[in-house]
Amino acid sequence: MLRSAGGPVPSSIAGRAIPASVPGVVHTDLLTAGLIPDPYLGMNEHELTWIGRSRWRYSLDFDWHDDGMRRHDLACDGLDTSAVVRLNGVELGRVANQHRRYRFDLADVLVSGANRLEIEFDSALEIVEEEARRVGDPPRPPVFPHPFSLLRKSACNFGWDWGLDVVTAGIWRPIAIESWNGTRISAVRASARADRTATVTVDLEGDGDFTATIAGVSATGRGSVELAVSSAELWWPRSHGAQPLYDLVVETDDDRVVQRVGFRTVEIDSAGGAFGVLVNGEPVFVRGANWIPDDAFPSRVGRARIAARVTDAIEANMNLLRVWGGGTFEHDDFYDECDERGVLVWQDFLFACSAYPEEEPLYSEVAAEARDAVDRLASHPSIALWNGANENIWQHVDLDWDTQLDGRTWGERYYLELLPSIVAALDTDRPYVPNSPFSWNSENHPNDPSDGLCHLWDVWNDLDYTAYADHSPRFVSEFGFQGPPAWSTLTRAVHDEPLRLDGPQLLSHQKADDGQAKLARGLAPHLPPGRDFVDWHWATQLNQARAVRFGIRHFRSLAPYNQGSIVWQLNDCWPVVSWAAVDGDGVRKPLWFALQEVYADRIAIISGDEIVAINDSAEPLDTTIEVVRATGRESVTVSLGARSVRRMPLPSGSGWVALRSDELEGDLRLAGEPVDIDLSAPRMTTHVDRTANGYRVTVTAAELIVDLCLFPDRIQSTATVDRSMVSLIPGESATFEVAVQGDIDPTLLTAAPVLRSANDLFG
Structure with missing residues (x-):
């Protein structure tokens, strides 16, 4: 049960008992109870800021009876974020970190019969603002829009240039009472290498030996054991081979843990300033995307939704996803999907775009969360590397943090000392890079395209997208261009009457600084803005796709000097104008189809x-x-x-x-x-056939048709199409497979606004 515990809570909700779902957060419980409007729609986000400024109490009354076990722990996989945990009125502990797991010994507190568990959450927003006042001027730069770096909580939960400002609180991952005797296995870390040997390291709570078994090969010992599994087949990223996984069984007299491991070795080639990913000694040209939390309320994201997003990556010919440092360490389901389907994971530690204090208590919290993350994730073969942070070393240089901070800490010790030491101790065979971007040579600028990793944001912020051709990067780990979500997604969330570029609801779903003007500036050299809002929507979606396609074609043309690109971004967390290829409702934008083309294995x-x-x-x-x-x-x-x-x-x-x-x-x-060149209005013939799943649309060009797209979501929000961004030379034909539910008017599939091309912006 959920109740308010103080703060600016409306009288209709204050003191009210609200059913709570775990995992979940306050926003999702209030939404399920019908007590608040959907924060994704209209201007509702701004009407609900009181939730993040309030305190909240979760409670559970339960019966427990002695089961014969000697030890009972309350195991909390995720508490968001600053809370006091009590059982039967006794304080078990205080927490202040969304990114780590906690365990509390229930000895002498858990009683036979009726028990009451309470977890009371403070306002994370009030905490960081109070800490900012305590620290005083100058603030740690940049605050975007809140001082998120002062608490170990997902940075983008405080708002971002694509994310809404909904500061959450709640039990966002599972919680349970775990009972045990003797020895408990607290962590298993497996390093299974390409030479078919595996080091299995086990942390035990209690004394005793453990036995580890992989594919019939066993070893018994304490601390760590070595296994030689000559029968093991190697794990490869997709398009390089198969992904065989083997059960690793770790047992003691009292406990048993099963994980799946894959045998592979990952290295980074840095020779001559390169950034090359090698798996099992073979270079892998990276075709990737950055990954953000798939929902502003991540507790709502289950295995099916994660699988759908990983499918989006795979079907766009990607082989790597970068879990960005302003979000969260993802649920196990994400890494399991990537293990099974051959998608490499670049895992950031959770720092992004800000100066982070190194003083206590944050230093110890960072150390604990990093150890916890490595303990949990180290056995996944999909994880290719650990990255210390996103853009912080770069911003320290370019934004003159030393002057602004006046000698205060900004996170350098995390990235250059603490985090690499934890990786070296707990995950010895996986590479670590201090930041993205990052230059191997410390005398170079941290965003030097000729050395290591670079982010190319000059295009979106200042330059025309043809300026991508002026760069010769070794590896691009962030770049991108904005465009609106699908029409069905946009109109579900934005209800300005009429729809217009300066509509207040549209602007509420455009979080980028000067975003609408940048869209217009980026569009002008390439495409006309169109006659109305419908044309603007199509033109800006198209320009996003053309911009990123241009950039990736250029980067790939530099291979092998260039060893990869990671576009910003694959997914969205709500309906928003953003850089994503797949919007917040899971609809593939024209950009996604452009990525499918330029990330193909074989391309001219x-x-x-x-x-x-x-x-x-x-x-x-x-x-x-x-x-x-x-x-x-x-x-x-x-x-x-x-x-x-x-x-x-x-x-x-x-x-x-x-x-x-x-x-x-x-x-x-x-x-x-x-x-x-003033493309002429398209001259083409169309034909529609009924199929088992929907309709097949055939288009034949009488003259050059550029970037032909089909948008069935304009007819039915759940309808999909198998291809788009198709250019036809005179006489060529293309077929589009449209999946719909039931029957629709087939003539709608053959004309604007469903069937569109660059040409019809000129007609």
Whole structure:
């Protein structure tokens, strides 16, 4: 049961007993009880700030009877964030960290019969504001919009340039009473390497030996044991091989833990300033995306939703997801999905875009949460590396934190001393990098594109997206461009009448600084804004996709000098104008389809006066590339070895040029920007056939059609399409498979606003 415990709570809710779900948070319980409107809709976010400024008490009355066990613990997997835990009126402990697990000994407190558990949460927002006042001026920079760095809580929960400001409180992960005798297994960390050996380290509460078994091979000892599993097959990231997983069984006389492990070795190649990921000694060109919490209330995200998002990554030809440091350490289900499906995980420690104090009690909290995270996650083969923080070393340099902080700490000791020491002690075979971005040579700027990792945000903030071509990065771990969510998602959440660019509800769902103006600035050199809001929505979605596609084509054309890119971002946590490829309702935006194309294993790219043919697959390829222009076509043959790149001259000619191949994703370069060459209104024929799951739409071009997309969500919010961002040269056809529920008017599938292209912005 949930009750308010103080603060600016409305009289209709103050003192009221509210059913509580665990895992959950106050917002979700109030929403389920019908006591608040959905914070995702309209301007509701701003009407609900009182929740984050209030105190809340969870309580549970339960019966317990002696089960013969000698030890009873209250095991809390996640408490958000600052709370007092009491059983039968006795204080068990105080907590102040969302990111770690807690255990409380219930000896002499748990009684046979009736018991009462209470957890009372303070306002995290009031705590950080009070701490900021105590510390005084100058504040630790930057505060965005609250001083989130003063408490160990998810940074984006305080609001971000894509996230809403809903400061939560609650029991956000499972809680249980665990009873045991003798010896309890408190942690298992397995390092299973490509040489088919595994080091299994076990932390025990109590004395005794343990036995570890993998694939029939066992060893018994204390602390750690070594196993040689000659029969083990190697675990590989997707497109490089299979993902065999083996049960690791760890047993004592009193306890048993089962984990799944995969045998693989991960290394980082830093030679000459490179940032190259090697798995089992083989280079892996990274095609990835940044991952944020998939819901502003992460307790609502279950295995099915995680699987759907990982499917989004896989079907967009990605092989890595970066769990960004302003969010959370994800649920075990996320890492299990990545283990099973061959998606590498770049795991940030939870620091982002701010100066973090190194003094107590935060230093000890950081140490405890880092050890807890490594204990929990170290056995997952999908985790490729640990990263100390997001952008903090970079911002320390560029934003002159030393002057602003006047000698106060900002987190450097975490990234360069504490965190690497914990990784070295607990996860010896996995690489660690102090920050993203980061340069190996300390004399270089931390965001030097020629050394290590870089973030390219000059494009979104200041420059036209064609400026991506001015960079030659070794590895891009963040870059991106904004666009609105799907029409069905936007109109579910935004109800301005009429819909307009400066509508208050739309602006409430645009969190980026000067975001609408940046969208307009980024659009102007490339596409017309259109005649109305409907056209603006299509044009800005299209421009987002074209911008990121342009950047990735350029980065891939630099291979092997460039070893990968991680786009910002895969997913959203609510309906918002953002950088995401998949919006807050799970709808794939045009950007997603562009990523599916440019992240393909095999692709041909027009780069300057060259064709760059890339075969990032395990099989060699001999193929023909057709170079097509309005005035004719020419064939180019190419032989590509496995994991290879080949450059060849682009045949000369004028006007637009397209690359076509049966085995390679193609490319199209126009004679100029669409806005300059004034693409004509599309001339095409369409045909619709009924299928078992919906409809098949066939489009045949009579002239060049650029970036053809189909948006069935405009007819039915749950409808999906298998492809988009398709350009057709004269005479070419494309088919779109549309999945719908029931029947719809098929003629709606053949005209705007459902069927759209860059051309029709000019018609």
